[in-house]
Amino acid sequence: MTLERWRDITYWPLLAASLLFIVAYSWQVIADLQGTPYLIARVVMGVTWLVFVVDYLVRLSIAKPRGEWFRHHIFDLLVVSVPALRPLRLLRALTLLHVLQRTAGTALRSRIAIYGIGAAAVLIWIAALAVLESERGAPGANIENFGDAVWWAFVTITTVGYGDFYPVTGWGRFVAVLLMIGGVAVVGVVTATLASWVLERAAQGHEDQEPATRAQFRIIAEKIDELRGAPPGSTLADDEGPVPDGPTPRTS
Amino acid sequence: MTLERWRDITYWPLLAASLLFIVAYSWQVIADLQGTPYLIARVVMGVTWLVFVVDYLVRLSIAKPRGEWFRHHIFDLLVVSVPALRPLRLLRALTLLHVLQRTAGTALRSRIAIYGIGAAAVLIWIAALAVLESERGAPGANIENFGDAVWWAFVTITTVGYGDFYPVTGWGRFVAVLLMIGGVAVVGVVTATLASWVLERAAQGHEDQEPATRAQFRIIAEKIDELRGAPPGSTLADDEGPVPDGPTPRTS
Amino acid sequence: MTLERWRDITYWPLLAASLLFIVAYSWQVIADLQGTPYLIARVVMGVTWLVFVVDYLVRLSIAKPRGEWFRHHIFDLLVVSVPALRPLRLLRALTLLHVLQRTAGTALRSRIAIYGIGAAAVLIWIAALAVLESERGAPGANIENFGDAVWWAFVTITTVGYGDFYPVTGWGRFVAVLLMIGGVAVVGVVTATLASWVLERAAQGHEDQEPATRAQFRIIAEKIDELRGAPPGSTLADDEGPVPDGPTPRTS
């Protein structure tokens, strides 16, 4: 059993567990559950937690250089072991969607935009739930219902910060800090994607001034090979040997 | 009748309808109309709404792969069918101005700057109107006149967020969220345009170190063709066949 | 008399007038002058205003396509004709410093950084003065001394916006909007300059993967000329004729 095989097998179960978790968590917090419904929601969340624990342990056991895998997955360990971090488990679902693979140019930018909007929406929803759970009933708190919590999350992630609502508990403030960091990252991704588009567009229209391409280089090389009387294909292949012009090493 | 032809025909009528709508909407909200003037403003807005509905239906009927056109114009459908979104109709006017076509370099940046300023101004005006209409008279509201609403819109779109004014109604907060997102986008566009300028300027002055251009490649190719004894023009054209050095595919 | 000659002649007088203006304006606002000192400060500001009016009229009279010059200097006209905009006159002093000319790479970035810091400092100082002048004594105002005004200007230009101080008068809010726009621009310039540096650094260290340079192209061209038996220097110059590899047209 390899990590890739395990990932393929657990793709849909983990996605389902994530969705089940968020539904149960939303229900518990928004409806302010008490008694039996509260117990039901907690049991559902406990079961989805077990799914993530099992997934973590299996991956740890089949990873080949186990120490290295462990060091690269400290975040996963924190999320499954610290109860307070349980809402972050949903972010794991996002890492299951490998939407950024094998695209470039405008297609890549569209996917980054979609992915960024999705991540921001999940972050706002989770942060609103977590803050509301922490603040509701706390002395001096002003975030008392889910509508206000979502509004507060939007005001925070965009770094507007009116100050009409703000967390006063320690855990509520910790959630707020994660949301602010997410806001800085979202603004950064938006700007970076726009910058990529502007730069590409600004270089167009003066085709003479664009950098010579690798395809053009190959034409030159073939022409020279013809001059030398060598068959273009084979010689070119030999000569090209030392040139790493496939996926460049620095971007791997 | 093609979509292009329809767009040419409806260019000025739609622009006029957009302006008429914004004038009637501004008049209704700023003057807090009652009685007959209110009815007149509503009728004007109703007529401009009909113009947009007709435009949407005609475009839907003449679009060739109709399903695809429908999927790409969900936003248009929302704007014409949900009354609460009617102010967004004005943004449609902006998409009529194809100012970004066929420009590059500094000219492109100037146009992006002008377009960004225009979009921000329209967004601020519409948001101020929509928030004022929603907040005026609501219990606990603090945005009570148009001057305060415009000031609030500026404070929000730049993400400053003093908190001296903020919406308290659900619809007012929805408008505020759209404005905040607009603010993040405006900041992103400004930064991206500046980054494009800085990058281009930073690469200048050391002409030796700039990337070799496609025009330079063509000179090399011609030189080699001369060596081979072939007429430069025709052979070059043949050999260049496989090189897509016009508008690059990744940017289309 | 050409515009260039006039600019050289008036360089130091205009800089002196700008400094004199800001000193008199600062003195009037910070000390809240009354009586004779107030009159003195107003006279000094009036004289510096005359200097700018004369400069504007002379430039208008000697500009060759006068209509074009007029359209490109609407901002100058506003600053000299609208009394309320007089503090913006100092920004004219900044345009006198042509620090961005003929630099590239890290030197350019250093100059952009210095220029950006200077512009932000001038903007904060002017905005604090203008807001204090407008707010002091207004009903409901909370910016009542220069220290608070400078603090407010910093909180605004960085888009933090605590809301402990905010303008309540129309003119004070207009100044605040200009300051917020300046803040967005300053953040954009900082980010763009950093992005330029990161991009250049990220491309280094794998010299094999950097784009081929124009200098390298010239070596190839010379080698081929040698093969053809032509003297490298002269032939190269002839052949290079059509290649615009000096300052590129798209950046002019």
Add this chain to the structure above:
Amino acid sequence: MTLERWRDITYWPLLAASLLFIVAYSWQVIADLQGTPYLIARVVMGVTWLVFVVDYLVRLSIAKPRGEWFRHHIFDLLVVSVPALRPLRLLRALTLLHVLQRTAGTALRSRIAIYGIGAAAVLIWIAALAVLESERGAPGANIENFGDAVWWAFVTITTVGYGDFYPVTGWGRFVAVLLMIGGVAVVGVVTATLASWVLERAAQGHEDQEPATRAQFRIIAEKIDELRGAPPGSTLADDEGPVPDGPTPRTS
């Protein structure tokens, strides 16, 4: 004794002095020390201050063009001579970590991210300490304990600025301004690093369209040398003489 040698010798002592300083400063401010413990903390801070003074003086005495070194290290002089700036001494520790040397591409971006997070964390910690020391006990102050001070620092550096806490003393506001500037820089670094990644990714996948590389140039040059009958290696070396294709001069 050269500057490099001195830097190697003092690397660990200065790092230890920085850490000792921050521990003593944190202890003094957080525990609000009085009496003997206060004296102990002040003595420790005084000793670490002496270490920095000695380091500054030694470096000044062995620097070769001493005037130039002095002009480039005004910041160091301020930090060791103005008592109020003592917390900034810790930033000197960061400049000891030359983590950005000799990396490129994704490795560089990872290091920038780590370095940026580290700098932001140090800045937040120091600013919270300095603001708390200045605000505690001041009339009208609302930052009264370390938890609130850290929360305020996060709200400020991300430019959210709720306004639930804000400094009211002059020195507290000065610290806040430094923190805001740090916030703008942190947002800028995040955006720049993301932009670098997006741009590199957007150019991938269409290898034909990427700029021709310097390695490719060398292959062409060798092919032509073979045509001319010259030994490729040596001739190439001669001909390449004038091409500065190592680390480019504009980035030094």
